[in-house]
Amino acid sequence: MKQSDDYIKQFENGKVSRRQFFKYMIGLGLSIPTINSILAAAGPGVMASTPVRGGRLRIAMAGGSQTETLDPAKSYCYTDGQRCQSLYNTLIRPSSSLTPEPELAESWEATEIADEWIFKLRKGVEWHNGRNFQAKDVVYSLRRILDPKTGSGGKAYLADVADLKAEDSHTVRIKLKRSDVDFPLVLTHGNFRIVPDGYTDFDNAIGTGPFKLKSFKPGHGCLLERNPNYWKSGLPYVDEVESFSIPDNVARVNALLAGDIHLLNILDPEFTNKIESSPGTRVLSSPSGLRVPFIMKCNVPPYDNPDVRLALKLLMDREKYNKIVYGANAQIGNDHPIAPIYSDFCDAIPQRQHDPEKARFLLKKAGVDGFTFDLHVSDVGIGGKKGALVYSDMAARAGVNVKVIKEPTDGFWKAVWLKKAFLICSWSMRPTASMQMAIAFTSNSSWNDTFWKRPDFDKLLLEARSTFDKKRRKELHCELQYMICDDGGTIIPSFVNLLDAASTKVKNIILHPSIDSGFRNIPEACWLES
Numbered sequence: 001m002k003q004s005d006d007y008i009k010q011f012e013n014g015k016v017s018r019r020q021f022f023k024y025m026i027g028l029g030l031s032i033p034t035i036n037s038i039l040a041a042a043g044p045g046v047m048a049s050t051p052v053r054g055g056r057l058r059i060a061m062a063g064g065s066q067t068e069t070l071d072p073a074k075s076y077c078y079t080d081g082q083r084c085q086s087l088y089n090t091l092i093r094p095s096s097s098l099t100p101e102p103e104l105a106e107s108w109e110a111t112e113i114a115d116e117w118i119f120k121l122r123k124g125v126e127w128h129n130g131r132n133f134q135a136k137d138v139v140y141s142l143r144r145i146l147d148p149k150t151g152s153g154g155k156a157y158l159a160d161v162a163d164l165k166a167e168d169s170h171t172v173r174i175k176l177k178r179s180d181v182d183f184p185l186v187l188t189h190g191n192f193r194i195v196p197d198g199y200t201d202f203d204n205a206i207g208t209g210p211f212k213l214k215s216f217k218p219g220h221g222c223l224l225e226r227n228p229n230y231w232k233s234g235l236p237y238v239d240e241v242e243s244f245s246i247p248d249n250v251a252r253v254n255a256l257l258a259g260d261i262h263l264l265n266i267l268d269p270e271f272t273n274k275i276e277s278s279p280g281t282r283v284l285s286s287p288s289g290l291r292v293p294f295i296m297k298c299n300v301p302p303y304d305n306p307d308v309r310l311a312l313k314l315l316m317d318r319e320k321y322n323k324i325v326y327g328a329n330a331q332i333g334n335d336h337p338i339a340p341i342y343s344d345f346c347d348a349i350p351q352r353q354h355d356p357e358k359a360r361f362l363l364k365k366a367g368v369d370g371f372t373f374d375l376h377v378s379d380v381g382i383g384g385k386k387g388a389l390v391y392s393d394m395a396a397r398a399g400v401n402v403k404v405i406k407e408p409t410d411g412f413w414k415a416v417w418l419k420k421a422f423l424i425c426s427w428s429m430r431p432t433a434s435m436q437m438a439i440a441f442t443s444n445s446s447w448n449d450t451f452w453k454r455p456d457f458d459k460l461l462l463e464a465r466s467t468f469d470k471k472r473r474k475e476l477h478c479e480l481q482y483m484i485c486d487d488g489g490t491i492i493p494s495f496v497n498l499l500d501a502a503s504t505k506v507k508n509i510i511l512h513p514s515i516d517s518g519f520r521n522i523p524e525a526c527w528l529e530s
């Protein structure tokens with residue numbers, strides 16, 4: 001065995017911390033980028049032993065409330081997503097390189113101009129109640145998304161669907177209003193998990209996923225049990241998955257260190273050293289398009305004034321902010337939602353600089369130079385609370401008063417998000433740049449949390465979706481990113497690595513840049529080492 005392989009095995013088995021691993025590998029003459037590439041290619045679990053069956057996987061989630069749901073069409077928080085990922089499947093899943101891979105759909109094809117798609121479905125798949133999965137289930141699930149009464153955030157992604165029908169028991173045809181070359185990737189989104197035809201009793205959820213529902217009480221917890229008839233041969237390995245909320249960061253980390261849980265999501269960067277240096281635990285860090293943005297409601301004063309929005313952006317010293325809040329676990333953002341991980345990232349937009357003098361000028365021009373900006377924050381976003389205080393200090397140094405209001409994590413999405421005028425939340429990445437912009441910035445999206453409405457933006461986004469030429473599509477996406485950066489109601493200082501933590505007893509963890517296939521996907525393939 002090569003020395004490097006020995007170190008990888010030691011790291012995987014929890015014998016050395018991440019910091020020690022890097023030290024050893026650097027000692028072998030390897031550069032940090034090379035070491036990161038080794039970890040990215042291998043992923044935690046690559047050196048793991050033979051799979052072990054049995055046990056209960058215990059997961060502590062950062063958020064939770066009485067509004068938790070097992071209805072995938074309505075799921076919108078990490079806790080909902082974790083459970084729905086284990087109960088249901090999508091037609092298609094995103095690969096680690098953000099390309100579409102088969103899930104419930106075995107194959108798909110499109111017309112020459114990509115305005116009509118035919119999906120061939122997998123046969124032999126059973127629902128948890130023993131009924132066979134069929135095309136009518138897909139049609140019902142997607143029509144629920146399109147129905148305004150459902151209130152699904154995924155509706156914006158299906159705005160171009162003109163018709164969908166079951167051609168036979170295992171074939172679905174979807175007709176679009178206009179071309180969309182990325183449409184299969186659209187269907188990888190978590191809201192599009194497939195449910196049984198006509199089903200509405202989601203407190204007693206039935207899916208095709210690796211686990212079946214055993215018990216569920218919103219705001220308290222959820223217990224899932226292994227699906228013995230899962231269509232992916234041999235999976236899952238664990239018998240049960242228990243998930244519950246521990247909103248407090250310290251309490252969540254302490255539960256992991258004490259061995260009371262196996263996994264936690266949304267690890268605050270402040271605790272990475274503690275996790276890495278503790279025997280039996282490890283940090284899960286994956287570069288991503290996750291953002292923890294500052295949200296301004298553009299339909300209420302003073303945020304309806306573009307000068308105010310720009311001023312608040314200029315108060316942000318991004319380099320300093322990222323160094324203090326995230327260390328090496330983030331990339332600098334530029335007030336638009338497309339991260340460098342995307343092929344359509346626009347690097348032609350000048351990086352916004354810290355300019356407190358211009359910020360003061362714009363606030364005075366807008367007549368709000370003495371205004372107190374109430375900034376609402378909780379633990380729903382990685383580093384959000386610390387980031388709010390850092391930003392408030394930056395503003396104070398410029399003579400601007402930003403008052404940080406700490407909100408309970410429990411119920412944040414119900415009581416604060418879409419309600420308060422200035423807040424910090426969290427947005428996970430989507431498989432395509434187009435989806436990122438559609439869900440949060442188009443005028444008719446129910447998840448447009450800045451309430452920013454630009455018909456010219458909406459029109460241009462539709463044009464980009466139907467553009468086959470990659471160079472031209474990137475140009476259009478560049479223009480869209482510039483519009484958000486220049487005029488939008490969001491401050492995006494960072495693109496944050498997906499930061500979670502796990503016990504070293506959890507084997508076969510495969511990291512992924514998308515939250516829909518990253519932390520949420522762990523229960524399906526992992527096993528517990530005794």
